[in-house]
Amino acid sequence: MPRRSRVLSGTLIATALLLTSVGVGTVAANADTGTAAAPAVHAAHTAHAMAVSTAASPEDPDGDGYIPANPPVTGVTPSTKEPPHRYFHEFQANCSVSHTAPDDPVVHPGQPGKSHDHTFMGNTTTDAGSTTASLDAGDTTCLAPGDRSAYWMPTMYDGDRPVLPVGPQVIYYKAGVTDYTSVRPFPKGLRYVVGSPLQSAQQFRAHRGFVEGWECGDSFFNVEFPADCPDRQDVQVNIRFQAPSCWDGRNLDTPDHQSHMAYPVVNPGTNNNICPAGHPVALPMIEFKMAFPVNGDLSRVRLAGGASYSFHYDFFNAWDERTLKALVDHCIVGGLQCNARGHDETHPEAGAALNEHYELP
Template structure:
């Protein structure tokens, strides 16, 4: 039996990723603020800071019975004009030795499928595996946990980080997401010029509930990794497109270790600020595609971020989706060096 070299395996993974039909597109920053209509609906100044992308009808409260993102939004910060969904994650901060903190800048993600252009924000994948059923209007879910500080409770095959040894986002590093040397914690060191964060959502639905009290029980994983998922369990029999978020955090401007805190801990931390661990990484999703365009995109093998006339989806130019922003609903400073990570009451002071 022939054993493939690591280089050959990487080459095969690179080729497969380049050929696999899936939606993969950029979403620029809509707003950075402390609101969370999924976990903390109606609350201004939610417990931690989020970076949000997608339709501009995003609001502090978005009841699924009345809030139709596609109907209420006038623009989307995602590159597909028909996608008014909202996607959000925690924010990564750098802790300076003097006690101040600053948001780590984000860039687009390249890799074997080609460069995506965004202004902050993140990149979104919809990966089908066989026949899939698109999400229904009002559907929402959560991946990961903002309160977890235990790495052992995180499936590294679904939520992970990768040390990127170049600031060139098109210089593909490693194999498939959440494999190999990927870690639950945020990697750091002078070799990590960027950090790629990956959040993979469940692919199986109970077929009944658009949400659940914990925003997770109505869905289930059917394996790990960015494979589109395996066979669904009887409790959650409906196969969904697999959603994956990828974020590229540019840590290269913080390589001077004289800036790092001298407590021996990771200088990079999420806005949850719980134990300085990547195990609190999480992603929120509120479905908002127009009409049945997502189902048609899955049925017609639409690929990457290209126009797909068969499904009626259209790629916007970066200048268009970059321009879709909105004012903070929970106003407070989030740019530049801050005295502390925004938590608790309204943050009022910069460093």
């Protein structure tokens, strides 16, 4: 996710973060493909002063923050093809909350208790010491047993009471590029952070991953928690937030946990969304759609990482490779709108990728 210099001076780290602050995807697009820069409102989508992790871990024994893919993906150029139009090309990973803990195996690997509190979904074993191997050996709260990935976000509080999503939450896997047929499965062990607890309200709103912000009832696109949230049993606070979907093909992680990934850019010749040349590998675009069981007066609601606009999340891929490939090929590449079985109710003739137990047939 070849490994760069093993020594990053403070100056180099600051420079790397400064480059990140103007948008990794935009820089790569302009320098490598000549495509137009993203709109200015999105230019700061990674300007979050993300902490650089340099702690040693089982997967990064020298502690330089780079975890190389083995093997790397080479010889890929961003696809400019335009396949037949499909309104949907996605499937869901439905995963429930398993536990909370002040751990973060991506930003603070091997350092239990160092993070603000996180709410974990998917793999039930996720903690500060989690590795690809430990997640592979773990259990999962996801409907598909093959999804042993770890998903986490800052814990929400109403005063001092944790507010935990109830039941399977919706984690979409979509095509982020126009050529949905070019999307390939995540490499095992890929991990990244979307957003930052240190982002400002403006950075949160301008983030490329911002979809509808905080919503409740008829109130949408909020940076702050909605003030007019109906006090009804059937109402919850929701958020949708999208991850970058273009990979550099070399690193499973980088010191800032973001620069190995990039958002698609617009090809000025076709107006299609393509991956930038520096991140040419199209992967599924994850979209969190979280529902928190709180409503009415939200004046005491906060996130463990800070204000409402400090929302962010982490992903650590530990899917069974055959299961993930089956879902990506059938649903994303196949242009379907699938549930967690890989079944599209509007196209029953296409069948399903998984059986009634959410496993490969």
